[in-house]
Amino acid sequence: xxxxxxxxxxxxxxxxxxxxxxxxxxxxxxxxxxxxxxxxxxxxxxxxxxxxxxxxxxxxxxxxxxxxxxxxxxxxxxxxxxxxxxxxx
Amino acid sequence: xxxxxxxxxxxxxxxxxxxxxxxxxxxxxxxxxxxxxxxxxxxxxxxxxxxxxxxxxxxxxxxxxxxxxxxxxxxxxxxxxxxxxxxxxxxxxxxxxxxxxxxxxxxxxxxxxxxxxxxxxxxxxxxxxxxxxxxxxxxxxxxxxxxxxxxxxxxxxxxxxxxxxxxxxxxxxxxxxxxxxxxxxxxxxxxxxxxxxxxxxxxxxxxxxxxxxxxxxxxxxxxxxxxxxxxxxxxxxxxxxxxxxxxxxx
Numbered sequence: 001x002x003x004x005x006x007x008x009x010x011x012x013x014x015x016x017x018x019x020x021x022x023x024x025x026x027x028x029x030x031x032x033x034x035x036x037x038x039x040x041x042x043x044x045x046x047x048x049x050x051x052x053x054x055x056x057x058x059x060x061x062x063x064x065x066x067x068x069x070x071x072x073x074x075x076x077x078x079x080x081x082x083x084x085x086x087x088x089x
Numbered sequence: 090x091x092x093x094x095x096x097x098x099x100x101x102x103x104x105x106x107x108x109x110x111x112x113x114x115x116x117x118x119x120x121x122x123x124x125x126x127x128x129x130x131x132x133x134x135x136x137x138x139x140x141x142x143x144x145x146x147x148x149x150x151x152x153x154x155x156x157x158x159x160x161x162x163x164x165x166x167x168x169x170x171x172x173x174x175x176x177x178x179x180x181x182x183x184x185x186x187x188x189x190x191x192x193x194x195x196x197x198x199x200x201x202x203x204x205x206x207x208x209x210x211x212x213x214x215x216x217x218x219x220x221x222x223x224x225x226x227x228x229x230x231x232x233x234x235x236x237x238x239x240x241x242x243x244x245x246x247x248x249x250x251x252x253x254x255x256x257x258x259x260x261x262x263x264x265x266x267x268x269x270x271x272x273x274x275x276x277x278x279x280x281x282x283x284x285x286x287x288x289x290x291x292x293x294x295x296x297x298x299x300x301x302x303x304x305x306x307x308x309x310x311x312x313x314x315x316x317x318x319x320x321x322x323x324x325x326x327x328x329x330x331x332x333x334x335x336x337x338x339x
Contacts, residue, residue, distance in 0.1 A: 043126045044161035045129045054162075064165060065305045 004059045009078050015057060016074045019050055032073075038070035090126070092251055092264075092272040092280075093153040098193055099226050103233060105201075106194040115186075117194055118257075120202075120296070123180045130160045139206045141177050153217045153316070154207065156224035158183035165304040167279040169313045177202050181224035181230070192223075200230035203287060207231070209241055215244035215323055221303065223271070225250030233254050244323050246272070246316060248296070250286075251280065259290040261319045265303070265336045 005011050015058060019033040020040055024031075032039070037047070047067035055062050058081075066080060094228050108116060120140070127142050135142045142160065143152075145169030152175035153317040157163045163178035170176060182192045182199065209216055216235060220228030232245045233256050243260035249270035252260060262284075264271035271294075272280040294315050298308035 044125060044159055048161045048164045049130060049133045063163070063306070064168070068161065068305070 010042035109313040148175040156220035156227040204234040215297035
């Protein structure tokens with residue numbers, strides 16, 4: 001996965017889906033972004049390494065603990081990380 | 090079960106159980122399991138050194154040695170402590186064996202294995218060992234070994250653990266404020282008078298989180314401040330590598 005990806009919802013979503021698909025050995029389409037992380041068979045080390053890899057990929061700082069809460073979903077992570085720029089006219 | 094008797098499975102003195110051949114095989118499988126988990130994290134961060142995983146390796150401060158129950162805890166603490174604080178992480182028997190009898194029999198063998206990998210010459214300041222919950226007795230055992238074999242008294246920082254083996258050196262004991270592991274909250278015994286009878290230098294503090302949540306915000310911020318403050322006031326005694334812990338810690 002290339003570094004310094006654009007921080008926007010679709011890219012974030014696809015990145016997380018690809019990452020989880022790779023570590024779980026599942027097809028990309030099977031990763032439901034609305035499902036909480038408990039659904040995926042990942043452990044806490046998987047969670048924090050995902051955060052670290054995401055930091056490198058998007059050149060941002062992420063608190064690894066967001067991936068340790070099994071109730072969080074991919075969509076919720078996107079909401080936490082992505083803040084659209086609003087133009088003030 | 091109160092905060093004291095939950096640790097009754099731990100012998101009060103260091104006890105090396107003689108392991109059978111099968112048990113040694115199991116012990117080595119446990120070590121291998123710990124190593125496999127460590128390698129998962131090491132792919133992205135940290136440097137292995139024997140059984141240890143070192144974070145913030147280029148930091149200029151004296152390293153802190155800490156026994157964790159999961160390598161992810163080590164990452165969270167290392168990030169919170171910052172790049173300038175090397176953290177040498179070890180892993181307890183938590184989740185690599187669920188059998189309490191096995192944990193008891195393997196405990197001192199694991200502590201000895203870790204102790205033999207520590208080189209006090211690498212430390213610019215006093216030795217600091219930490220451990221949380223099930224990992225705390227490991228830190229205590231390593232500190233006792235250090236004291237007996239190297240004549241150095243490290244600072245021991247524990248979380249959610251009432252000291253069982255009566256390490257005589259300086260200790261900081263941290264507890265969840267309303268945790269079942271907190272002797273001020275979950276015991277009929279008065280802990281300070283017990284500690285006064287066995288420790289010369291000790292202090293205690295409280296973290297505001299549920300058990301298992303201490304490596305997440307906001308408790309990890311409190312933990313960081315406790316660690317930094319305690320280490321900072323931990324003074325060297327006449328240039329030796331032993332130290333006096335000046336109490337009280339407020």
